[in-house]
Amino acid sequence: MTTDRRQYYRAYHEENRERRLVQSREYYQHHRDRIRENYSKNRETILAGQRDWYKRNGVAYYAKNRERIIANVKKYNSKNAAKILEHRRANDAALHKQALDIYGHKCTCSCGCNESADGALTLAHLMDDGKADRISLGGRREVFQAAITHPDHEKYATRCWVCNSGAYMNGGTCPRLGNGKKLAISIRKNYQILHKQ
Numbered sequence: 001m002t003t004d005r006r007q008y009y010r011a012y013h014e015e016n017r018e019r020r021l022v023q024s025r026e027y028y029q030h031h032r033d034r035i036r037e038n039y040s041k042n043r044e045t046i047l048a049g050q051r052d053w054y055k056r057n058g059v060a061y062y063a064k065n066r067e068r069i070i071a072n073v074k075k076y077n078s079k080n081a082a083k084i085l086e087h088r089r090a091n092d093a094a095l096h097k098q099a100l101d102i103y104g105h106k107c108t109c110s111c112g113c114n115e116s117a118d119g120a121l122t123l124a125h126l127m128d129d130g131k132a133d134r135i136s137l138g139g140r141r142e143v144f145q146a147a148i149t150h151p152d153h154e155k156y157a158t159r160c161w162v163c164n165s166g167a168y169m170n171g172g173t174c175p176r177l178g179n180g181k182k183l184a185i186s187i188r189k190n191y192q193i194l195h196k197q
Contacts, residue, residue, distance in 0.1 A: 095144040099123055100158060102151050107160040109167075111176035115160035123147055124159035128172060 013020065028035065039046065062069060077084060100118060107115040115121065123144065125133060130143075137143050147156045159167075166175035 092141065095141065095148065096122075098148050099144050099156075102148060103153070103156060103158045106158065107163055108157045109159055109163035109174050109176075111163060111174045113160060113163060113176060115162070120160045120162075121158050122161055122164055123156045124164045124167075126155055126157055130168075 097118070100121060103123065105116055105118060105121065107113050107121060124130075133143050133146075134140060137146055163174045163176065167173060169175070
């Protein structure tokens with residue numbers, strides 16, 4: 001396609017943008033089943049084509065359309081905030097369950113609390129490198145994904161929130177082991193207050 005032809009089509013699409021969007025929506029409504037069937041048959045080919053396009057054009061496309069993309073994302077996020085939050089919570093709960101299935105549904109701290117309520121359990125970093133891990137991987141969710149996809153029982157273990165947070169605040173020692181009893185009670189009360197809301 002020549003440059004003139006491409007510019008003509010681009011100008012035409014911009015001038016008739018709303019009309020074409022309406023036509024596109026109407027077409028989709030009338031042919032929804034056929035479109036979905038076609039997509040499910042050719043899903044891998046379509047996705048491979050999209051990945052290939054993004055490898056070749058993604059960075060340049062984003063740079064050229066950055067403001068519009070950001071505006072569209074903000075608009076979508078504000079319009080669908082409740083749905084997004086619900087989806088994230090469901091994903092987080094699924095990740096949490098998968099991690100506990102791998103590392104166990106009981107606190108493994110040497111204090112012997114044996115907490116087994118799934119809502120009170122989390123993953124502990126046995127090397128005390130949780131912050132570095134979150135920074136290098138990109139966040140808490142990514143740490144859980146890494147712990148699930150590459151299980152490492154020397155790096156991660158199941159701990160309850162009291163033992164895990166208490167050890168962090170108590171210089172690496174669980175507050176239930178000796179001198180930190182008051183700290184453990186304080187953490188437990190804060191946990192209960194947070195989860196009543």
